[in-house]
Amino acid sequence: MTGKPEGAQQRATAEMVARAAEVSRAAVSRAFNPEAPLKPEKRARILKIAEELSYTPDRAARALVTRRSHLVGVIVPDVCSPWESQEVDALTTALQAEGFATLLFKTRVDSSMDERLLTYMRGFNPDSVIVFAENVRPHMLSRFLDRAVPIYVTYPVERRPAEREDDGRWPGEPDTLFDRIDVDQWEGMEQAVALLAGYGCRRIAYLSGKPVSLGQHARRKTLEALMARRGLPALVVVPGDFSYDKGYAGTLDLFRLEGGADAVFAANDESAFGALDALRYELKLRVPEDVKVIGFDDIAQSHWRSYNLTTVKVDLEARVRALVRLIQRRLKTPDAPAIAETVRTRLVVRGTVG
Amino acid sequence: MTGKPEGAQQRATAEMVARAAEVSRAAVSRAFNPEAPLKPEKRARILKIAEELSYTPDRAARALVTRRSHLVGVIVPDVCSPWESQEVDALTTALQAEGFATLLFKTRVDSSMDERLLTYMRGFNPDSVIVFAENVRPHMLSRFLDRAVPIYVTYPVERRPAEREDDGRWPGEPDTLFDRIDVDQWEGMEQAVALLAGYGCRRIAYLSGKPVSLGQHARRKTLEALMARRGLPALVVVPGDFSYDKGYAGTLDLFRLEGGADAVFAANDESAFGALDALRYELKLRVPEDVKVIGFDDIAQSHWRSYNLTTVKVDLEARVRALVRLIQRRLKTPDAPAIAETVRTRLVVRGTVG
DNA sequence: CGCCTAAATGAAAACGTGTTCACTTTTCCA
DNA sequence: TGGAAAAGTGAACACGTTTTCATTTAGGCG
Numbered sequence: 001m002t003g004k005p006e007g008a009q010q011r012a013t014a015e016m017v018a019r020a021a022e023v024s025r026a027a028v029s030r031a032f033n034p035e036a037p038l039k040p041e042k043r044a045r046i047l048k049i050a051e052e053l054s055y056t057p058d059r060a061a062r063a064l065v066t067r068r069s070h071l072v073g074v075i076v077p078d079v080c081s082p083w084e085s086q087e088v089d090a091l092t093t094a095l096q097a098e099g100f101a102t103l104l105f106k107t108r109v110d111s112s113m114d115e116r117l118l119t120y121m122r123g124f125n126p127d128s129v130i131v132f133a134e135n136v137r138p139h140m141l142s143r144f145l146d147r148a149v150p151i152y153v154t155y156p157v158e159r160r161p162a163e164r165e166d167d168g169r170w171p172g173e174p175d176t177l178f179d180r181i182d183v184d185q186w187e188g189m190e191q192a193v194a195l196l197a198g199y200g201c202r203r204i205a206y207l208s209g210k211p212v213s214l215g216q217h218a219r220r221k222t223l224e225a226l227m228a229r230r231g232l233p234a235l236v237v238v239p240g241d242f243s244y245d246k247g248y249a250g251t252l253d254l255f256r257l258e259g260g261a262d263a264v265f266a267a268n269d270e271s272a273f274g275a276l277d278a279l280r281y282e283l284k285l286r287v288p289e290d291v292k293v294i295g296f297d298d299i300a301q302s303h304w305r306s307y308n309l310t311t312v313k314v315d316l317e318a319r320v321r322a323l324v325r326l327i328q329r330r331l332k333t334p335d336a337p338a339i340a341e342t343v344r345t346r347l348v349v350r351g352t353v354g
Numbered sequence: 355m356t357g358k359p360e361g362a363q364q365r366a367t368a369e370m371v372a373r374a375a376e377v378s379r380a381a382v383s384r385a386f387n388p389e390a391p392l393k394p395e396k397r398a399r400i401l402k403i404a405e406e407l408s409y410t411p412d413r414a415a416r417a418l419v420t421r422r423s424h425l426v427g428v429i430v431p432d433v434c435s436p437w438e439s440q441e442v443d444a445l446t447t448a449l450q451a452e453g454f455a456t457l458l459f460k461t462r463v464d465s466s467m468d469e470r471l472l473t474y475m476r477g478f479n480p481d482s483v484i485v486f487a488e489n490v491r492p493h494m495l496s497r498f499l500d501r502a503v504p505i506y507v508t509y510p511v512e513r514r515p516a517e518r519e520d521d522g523r524w525p526g527e528p529d530t531l532f533d534r535i536d537v538d539q540w541e542g543m544e545q546a547v548a549l550l551a552g553y554g555c556r557r558i559a560y561l562s563g564k565p566v567s568l569g570q571h572a573r574r575k576t577l578e579a580l581m582a583r584r585g586l587p588a589l590v591v592v593p594g595d596f597s598y599d600k601g602y603a604g605t606l607d608l609f610r611l612e613g614g615a616d617a618v619f620a621a622n623d624e625s626a627f628g629a630l631d632a633l634r635y636e637l638k639l640r641v642p643e644d645v646k647v648i649g650f651d652d653i654a655q656s657h658w659r660s661y662n663l664t665t666v667k668v669d670l671e672a673r674v675r676a677l678v679r680l681i682q683r684r685l686k687t688p689d690a691p692a693i694a695e696t697v698r699t700r701l702v703v704r705g706t707v708g
Numbered sequence: 709c710g711c712c713t714a715a716a717t718g719a720a721a722a723c724g725t726g727t728t729c730a731c732t733t734t735t736c737c738a
Numbered sequence: 739t740g741g742a743a744a745a746g747t748g749a750a751c752a753c754g755t756t757t758t759c760a761t762t763t764a765g766g767c768g
Contacts, residue, residue: 011476011500013724024748029726036727037746059477060417061724064753069414071457071478079446080654085439092433092460096471101478102458103425106446122365123413124425124455144408146365244658277659300434304598305631306660367754378718383756390757391716415754418723709768716763723755733746738739 012055021049032057063125072327073103073126075117077133081242082299083268084132090320091130098324100127107133118144128152128327135212141178150330151178152323179326180340181319183215185222188312188345192265192294193226195310195353201262201292205236207250207275209267216242216267219296223265236261240271247274248282255283262291263353269295269302269311276307276352293352308351319343366409375403386411417479426681427457427480429471431487435596436653437622438486444674445484452678454481461487472499482506482681489566495532504684505532506677533680534694535673537569539576542666542699546619546648547580549664549707555616555646559590561604561629563621570596570621573650577619590615594625601628602636609637616645617707623649623656623665630661630706647706662705673697 014028021028023046030036031046050056063069072095076084092102105121107114121129122145129145130152141151196204206223209216224235236258238250247266251274254260264279266272272295279285279293287293295302298313322341329336368382375382377400384390385400404410417423426449430438446456459475461468475483476499483499484506495505550558560577563570578589590612592604601620605628608614618633620626626649633639633647641647649656652667676695683690 015724025725026727026748027746030747033726039746042746054473056473056477057726058418058479058724060414060423060479061753062726063414064412064418064724064755065726067753079433079439079443080436082434082436082439085433085436085442088439088442088458089433089460092458096460096474101475104442104446104456104458106443106450119408119410120450121455123410125412125414244654248659273658273660281659300598301655304627305602305635306627369754379755380718380720380757381716384717387756393716396716411756412754415723416756418725418754419756421723711768712766714763714765717761719758719760721756721758725753726751728749728751730749731747733744735744736742738741 011058012050012053014055014057017046017050017053017055020053021046029057068331069125069127070100071103071124071126072100073105073121073124073129075105075107075121075129075131075133077107079104079106082270082301083297086299086316087132087320090316091323094320094324098328100327115140115144122146127331130323134215135210150327150334152181152326179330179338181322181326182340182342183314183319183345184342185219185312185345186226188314188347189219189222190226191347192310192312193223193230195347195349196263196265196292196294197230197232199292199354202232203236203261204232204263204265205238205254205258205261207238207240207247207254207264207266207271209240209242209271211239213242213267219267238264240267242268242271244270244274244277247271248278249274251275251278252282255279255285260291264291264293266293266295269297269299269309272296272309272311272352273301273307276309288351288353292354298348302348303350310350310353311348312345313348314345315343365412366404366407368409368411371400371404371407371409374407375400383411422685423479423481424454425457425478425480426454427459427475427478427483429459429461429475429483429485429487431461431489433458433460436624436655437651440653441486441670441674444670445677448674448678452682454681469494476500481685484677488569489564504681504688506535506680533684533692535676535680536694536696537668537673537699538696539573539666539699540580542668542701543573543576544580545701546664546666547577547584549701549703550617550619550646550648551584551586553646553708556587557590557615558586558617558619559592559608559612559615561592561594561601561608561618561620561625563594563596563625565593567596567621573621592618594621596622596625598624598628598631601625602632603628605629605632606636609633609639614645617648618645619648619650621650623651623653623663626650626663626665626706627655627661630663642705642707646708652702656702657704664704664707665702666699667702668699669697 014025017028018025023042027038027042028046030038031043059070074088074091076088079085079088095102103124103126105117107117118141126149128150145151204227206220208220227235238254240246240250251264264275266275272293276287276293279287279291285291295309295311298311301307302309302311322343326341368379371382372379377396381392381396382400384392385397413424428442428445430442433439433442449456457478457480459471461471472495480503482504499505558581560574562574574591581589592608594600594604605618618629620629626647630641630647633641633645639645649663649665652665655661656663656665676697680695
């Protein structure tokens with residue numbers, strides 16, 4: 001008994017279908033391309049025979065001549081993270097519906113973007129590349145990928161002030177080379193700060209994510225700007241790395257060594273869970289009575305009864321829709337000017353505030 | 355300012371490298387294949403020039419002639435689920451290290467396996483296919499994929515009794531056509547039942563997963579066999595679908611309508627969280643004092659303080675290692691007999707028991 | 709220095725498809 | 739019915755590789 005049993009026929013080829021249908025190979029090719037001119041009854045006959053032989057055009061061969069692989073490279077630091085897996089899930093579904101396939105690659109968010117990974121990925125000829133690693137800056141990508149390949153970097157920005165303060169990390173405006181999806185963090189965070197202020201919170205702590213993440217950096221800047229507007233005291237910044245464990249430990253440090261806070265604003269939901277558990281089980285504080293907690297993302301776990309987290313929701317569906325729309329547009333008109341779409345955020349109020 | 359600026363040169367081709375290095379195209383090809391005969395200094399020169407032109411062999415073209423795409427198709431029902439995302443993550447890392455890329459597809463676990471998806475996927479010529487959808491039976495796959503493509507179905511089985519009782523769903527032993535990774539659920543569940551019995555639990559409920567899942571079905575069978583051995587009363591089966599919400603609702607039903615239980619054994623960790631929250635926050639019962647709870651998988655969230663779940667851990671790393679090992683073996687010797695590797699399970703004791 | 713063997717090399721043939729370009733057939737209108 | 743325009747069709751080329759097969763070059767030994 002072998003893994004490749006006797007009947008292991010090779011895949012059917014267009015040539016074989018052509019022979020069986022007594023037409024030319026070109027006709028077979030045209031049968032699978034709806035726009036190509038071909039007499040309807042002939043197309044039907046060809047497709048029928050193709051079905052019987054279970055023939056499908058070989059995408060590798062097709063890619064060679066059409067310059068379209070229908071592959072979309074997706075670079076993600078950590079598929080395990082609930083937020084990223086949610087994003088990969090939605091994206092894969094959307095791409096699949098449009099005739100693409102997801103080519104998944106992993107990088108480490110704490111390493112600078114691996115040059116080898118980009119070269120490696122390029123070998124597969126993706127039609128497009130989506131980078132969810134927030135530490136990746138476009139100028140890295142431009143060195144290694146063909147300009148013809150549209151690249152999408154999801155880069156969360158603060159909306160106001162329009163000028164970015166810490167621009168050393170985003171030099172020379174190379175971002176206009178790429179289409180971009182921006183997450184407007186202002187709106188949701190404005191609502192969050194308003195809510196906290198309404199409850200009289202003054203001393204607010206920010207439980208940060210990995211320092212290399214541009215997104216969490218923007219989050220902190222936004223928070224500081226919003227608090228300054230309301231005349232609140234300076235933000236207390238607690239180092240973190242997006243993980244539950246760091247959220248837990250950081251919160252312990254905050255309350256044992258740094259004098260605590262009225263509210264903890266976490267860079268993402270997962271670390272907010274860590275903060276919650278530290279407050280409740282280790283520090284014996286009540287949430288929301290003693291301390292308020294707010295997260296960022298609104299992952300599926302946030303509505304679980306044990307956490308029931310108030311959080312700033314990013315419109316993931318809209319983000320994925322925009323992404324796919326931009327890819328299609330770019331592939332259709334490669335020379336169109338680069339554009340940036342913006343995705344909104346809004347506060348979801350649950351049990352950890354009020 | 356356009357998305358495809360003036361300097362948008364096409365990708366370098368072997369032909370261009372050959373011309374620049376004043377050698378033949380064949381030499382360039384050989385330079386990238388370490389086993390191919392080529393004078394060392396010449397290889398070095400070619401590689402240097404290739405580097406300068408940032409040339410990489412086109413994998414689509416290469417696949418056409420070598421019949422190796424270096425693509426591995428992975429079919430997953432739901433990337434969002436913590437367990438599956440953990441598996442995809444580990445697998446992607448391992449495949450990447452071996453020179454493969456993950457081609458990710460999504461199906462719905464509650465649908466019967468979509469035939470269109472398989473045909474669609476086949477068009478990309480994956481070297482191998484890994485199916486994590488537990489409802490997929492091999493005979494579906496054999497109709498749509500070439501026999502030359504090794505397929506891996508992860509199929510959790512009960513170890514003892516060796517004979518499977520409900521074999522209608524796994525007809526005619528077609529499984530020997532494919533390499534297989536089996537999860538031996540017996541060992542870990544034996545430990546779990548022993549622990550529960552030690553605490554005097556007699557009325558045990560099983561919070562099941564989706565009915566179509568062969569894995570959860572095997573889990574129930576194993577549990578029943580283990581309980582029968584110890585002379586425990588019959589298992590109380592609560593319908594579920596692996597989700598938190600169903601775990602929550604199912605547990606409410608169990609205690610309000612079915613008379614409750616001493617212990618709840620959930621088909622996976624996520625639904626165990628639902629059970630826990632229902633017990634604590636809605637039914638006002640104490641865990642583990644009033645009711646014990648045990649999960650299955652040991653996902654990352656299980657050690658979070660709010661849950662701190664006792665659970666049966668599946669050795670994910672071993673499973674992924676075995677998977678990659680089997681793929682390599684099959685690609686090297688396509689005619690080798692099909693084999694099945696077994697992955698162990700063991701109980702991780704945390705706070706929800708004892 | 710000359711022969712024989714082994715290693716290195718390039719020309720050319722695949723691999724399976726899409727597409728151009730002539731060519732043939734059909735359709736439509738006068 | 740004739741002719742022109744339109745539509746349908748097939749042969750051949752291109753896409754970028756790997757690999758076979760002659761051929762050339764280098765190497766070792768007498």
